[in-house]
Amino acid sequence: GYTVVATADAPAVDLPVREDLRTRLGWGPSFALQPLREAEMRAVLRREADRRGLLLGDEVLSYLLTRFERNLKGLMALLERLDEFAMSAKRALTLPLLKAMLADQALEEKIDSDPKL
Known part of the structure; x- marks a missing residue:
């Protein structure tokens, strides 16, 4: 069957x-x-970070959960981009690194949307 x-x-x-x-x-x-509650969302993100060998601090995790849409697919994609950014920068996954990645991404989006730049 x-x-x-x-x-x-x-x-x-x-x-x-x-x-x-x-x-x-x-x-x-x-x-x-039912949608995941915050504690469950934290556990899923932490488990994915552990699977990737990332040390995901509470500060970074709280920032992700308070500043971004609570969409697990989107948060997992963001975690993947953060992992790649941390590896390319050869830096630990910290809140300043996350903010640097977001600033870099915003600049790229601005350049892509304005051909004069």
């Missing part, structure tokens, strides 16, 4: 689909997913 995973913003019984499909989807287990 095959495993089927379906996602929706409502339980299967409430979906506007054909009745036969609704009953087939409704027979299996259904789980409501």
